[in-house]
Amino acid sequence: MIDIIFIITLCLGSIIWVEIVRDLYHILAHNWQTLYRFHNWHHRVFDSNFNSVNKEIYRKAHWYNDVPESLVMIVFGTIPVTILWFLNISYWWFAELGSFYSLFFLLGAVARGLGISNIDKLTDFTHNPGEFSSxxxxxxxxxxxxxxxxxxxxxxxxxxxxxxxxxxxxxxxSLKGKTIGVTGSSGTLGIAILKILHLNQAKIVAFSSQDKSIVLDINGNSLPVKTLVWETGQEYKLIDELSKIDILIINHGINVNNKKNIESIRQSYEINTFSGCRLMDLFIKTIKTNRDKACKEIWVNTSESEVIPAFSPLYELSKRALGNLVTLRRLDAPCIVRKLILGPFKSKLNPIGILSADWVAKKIIRDAKKDYRNIIVTINPATYLVFPLKELFQSFYFKIFTSKSFN
Known part of the structure; x- marks a missing residue:
């Protein structure tokens, strides 16, 4: 049994190794001008729908980029084999799988370079033209x-x-050049997120309920931010602006603390739950093209209160309801939907918060750039265990007992 596990590890490890080699070669090609002259042929091949613009350029791109890349994978794939053989480790020959795996990439690249008809459909799946289905x-x-x-x-x-x-x-x-809108921009976290987005070269848009333009302090310099004034219940007025947004961060909220009267209930659910859902639905209506599907995203601050008490019952209930609805809606959403599961940071809503809003914002952006779909930032270790389990089982439950709702 141990031998079988070891062999499987060798096989998978050798494949992962050559894939890492390929990615490092790709990174080098974009940062070493000599190599980029060859790699650039690959970027000249396609239009924005992945249609080949020229047959001659298409063939040269594979001779100049894909074939050398595959050869590098094969050569470096022999390194683990050589090390294991030198160390006289049993079953060393199974590590050859990485090189054999790379050989298929080489054969595919050669076939495309020769211009064999339709071979790209069998060997180059990531460049097939057509509408995105995922x-x-x-x-x-x-x-x-x-x-x-x-x-x-x-x-x-x-x-x-x-x-x-x-x-x-x-x-x-990548956030560079993307237009990113943030609701709740006049709040402590909203301001912090806008700053970090600006430093990541994003084009920022502030959505605020206060009739006052947002101005950021960036290293002692004032930066005016495009500010859109809106109010809950009138989200439909933002549809034209939302169509220009690449990433919508739904961050606004209210905390009535220990209140429980009917007006507090209405206000909590209207602002914390239903407003966010309406913004999601409006934003989803703007997703129409391949570019929209690939680049548009929604990030929703649902709070750690989805799974952990916040000692403010209406805040917990309304934010938990938002979190559950986001889990339900993102099953079939036509864009990536991320959740921000944030612990107690110091703000106007929570003056006794422990975390720094600036630190929380930096962690959110860092994790988003690593493509985390559920971004957890908290000091409570239980959240890191409880929330993923809750999200997994709840998503599974929703998927079984609901039908697709988005076209």
């Missing part, structure tokens, strides 16, 4: 994920099959 994958590279490398940011989304390297480097999501 969203960017979290663990394995698919067409929408790789599309972003070509047409969103060539300095991100480097991974070829596994997204491991992008997650480690924080290049699994």
């Amino acid at each position: 969203l960017p994958s979290q663990w394995f590279v698919n067409r929408p994920y790789h599309w972003r490398h070509h047409f969103d940011n060539q300095k991100a989304y480097y991974s070829g099959t596994l997204t491991l390297i992008d997650k480690i480097m924080g290049t699994a999501l």
Whole structure:
């Protein structure tokens, strides 16, 4: 049994190793001008729908980029084999699987370079043209994920099959140049998020319920931010602005603390729950093209109170309801929907909070760039265990007993 486990580990490890080699080669190609002259042929091949623009360029791209890349994978795939053989470790030959795996990439690249008809449909899945039928994958590279490398940011989304390297480097999501709207922008966390987004070269838009323009203090310099004034119940007025947004961060909320009268109940659910849901639905209506499916996202601050008491019953109930509805709606949403599960940070809503809003904002952006779909930032270790289990079983339950709702 131990031998079988060891052999499987060798086989999988050798494949993961050559995939890492491929991704590192790709990164080098974008940062070493000599190599980029060859790699650039690959970026000249396709239009924004992954149609080949020129047959001659298409063939040259594979001779200049894909074939050398595959050869590098094969050569470096022999390193684990050599080390294991030198150390006289049993079953060392199973580590050859990485090189054999790479050989299939080489044969496919050669076939495409020769211009064999329709061979790309069998050997180059991430560049097949047509409408996207899925969203960017979290663990394995698919067409929408790789599309972003070509047409969103060539300095991100480097991974070829596994997204491991992008997650480690924080290049699994690029914020550069994206238009990002943040609700609750006049609050402590909203301001902190806007600052970090600006430092990540995003175009920021503040959504505020206060009739006052947002101005950020960036290293002692004042930065006016485009501010849109809105109020709950009139989200429909934002539809034109939402169509221009790439990432919508739903961050607004209210905390009535120990109140429990009917007006507090109405206010808590209207602001914390239903307003966020209406914004989600409006934003989803703006998703129409392949670019929208690949690049548009919704981030929802549902709070740690989804699973942990916040010592404010109506805040807990309304935020928990929002979290449950987000879990339900994102099953079939036509864009990536992330949850922000945040612990007690110091703010106007929570003056006794322990965490710094600036630190929380930095952690949110860092984890988003690693493509975490559930971003947990808290000092409570129980949340890191309880929330993923809750989300897993609840998603499974919702998926079984609901039908698809989005087209």
